Amino acid sequence: MRRLIAWFGRIALVAGLTALICLAVLLGYGYAIIRPAPVAAYERPASARDVGPALAALRGPDGRLDPAATAAAFAAVDDRLEGVRIVIVPSYFYDLLRWPNAVGIGDYMTDQRAWLEAQGLATEITAADTEAAVATNAAALVELVAGSDRPVCFLSHSKGGLEVLQALVDMAPALRARVRCWIALQAPFAGSPLADVWAGDPLGRRFVAGLLELMGGSPRSLIDLTTPVRRADLAAHDAAIAEVVEDVPVLAVAARLTDREDWLAASPFDLLRRWMEAGGAPGDGAVPVNSAILPHARYVVLQGLDHGDTVDGDRPFGVVVSDDVALMQALFAIALSDD
Numbered sequence: 001m002r003r004l005i006a007w008f009g010r011i012a013l014v015a016g017l018t019a020l021i022c023l024a025v026l027l028g029y030g031y032a033i034i035r036p037a038p039v040a041a042y043e044r045p046a047s048a049r050d051v052g053p054a055l056a057a058l059r060g061p062d063g064r065l066d067p068a069a070t071a072a073a074f075a076a077v078d079d080r081l082e083g084v085r086i087v088i089v090p091s092y093f094y095d096l097l098r099w100p101n102a103v104g105i106g107d108y109m110t111d112q113r114a115w116l117e118a119q120g121l122a123t124e125i126t127a128a129d130t131e132a133a134v135a136t137n138a139a140a141l142v143e144l145v146a147g148s149d150r151p152v153c154f155l156s157h158s159k160g161g162l163e164v165l166q167a168l169v170d171m172a173p174a175l176r177a178r179v180r181c182w183i184a185l186q187a188p189f190a191g192s193p194l195a196d197v198w199a200g201d202p203l204g205r206r207f208v209a210g211l212l213e214l215m216g217g218s219p220r221s222l223i224d225l226t227t228p229v230r231r232a233d234l235a236a237h238d239a240a241i242a243e244v245v246e247d248v249p250v251l252a253v254a255a256r257l258t259d260r261e262d263w264l265a266a267s268p269f270d271l272l273r274r275w276m277e278a279g280g281a282p283g284d285g286a287v288p289v290n291s292a293i294l295p296h297a298r299y300v301v302l303q304g305l306d307h308g309d310t311v312d313g314d315r316p317f318g319v320v321v322s323d324d325v326a327l328m329q330a331l332f333a334i335a336l337s338d339d
Helices: 002-026 052-056 067-075 095-102 110-118 134-147 159-170 193-200 202-214 227-236 238-247 270-278 324-335
Strands: 085-089 122-125 152-157 179-185 250-256 298-303
Touching: 052 298, 052 324, 067 324, 085 134, 085 159, 110 122, 110 324, 134 152, 134 159, 152 159, 159 179, 159 238, 179 324, 193 202, 193 227, 227 238, 250 324, 298 324
Parallel strands: 085 122, 085 152, 152 179, 179 250, 250 298
Antiparallel strands: none
């Protein structure tokens, strides 16, 4: 029942975002939505390295991750996490999920956190305002690492990845040395066409800005996700990002949502995914695949998953599209490997 409620909560969130787009169309502001997403903005970084074969090697004959194989792969590197503090940096609007998660009816990385803690790893979700500007939360992460009594490993999702990247770029090398690893799940490093639509439309921008201010956030947080801003930031910090990747084991994780024959496993992100694909930007329904790949970093692309499946791989009626624990084991094993 808890998972069913969590899944319908995800549907409600995506439905609300989709409703904003539909409202913009009805009011005559739909030109930006109908226009295809800019393909050139989401070219795959040539400096990034695909380590998908390492993930494929952990799959069984049915194409799913083999729990025995992922457990063995993690066991080979788990000593590198000894004494490490796992810090989860969540997605945009996670603040809406804090209370449901706290009382047990939400499911944002619930299984992943339970597994990490079972390994003896102190695990926490940052208390930062997820609707704040990227720079604001990045500064808080720098302070977190500086004040930590143990090394840190970041596990970020969506907008949280932009905050971790900015924090690592801003850190002095000596402080950055205290970060043991970073797994970036579906971060819009090169921006998101959804943010472009809302930020580029006067009505949509005012509506989202009002919502953000009502929640105590900043309208700047929306601008931070737009493609022009993200592209400029990547270009301006390319050398610094290369240094970050040299100093810290980084694994970028992208996902591509695809059609499923079983309607019981339908994704609430499917409508948005189809719109993005029509513009030449396949992705997870929120972030294009190539946008989630960080320049200079290693990366994997998960097929068939939407923007929420990496934090909760269960869908209702017993349909499991991703084994949360096996995926975490595999990603940590790859991130911490010497390859």
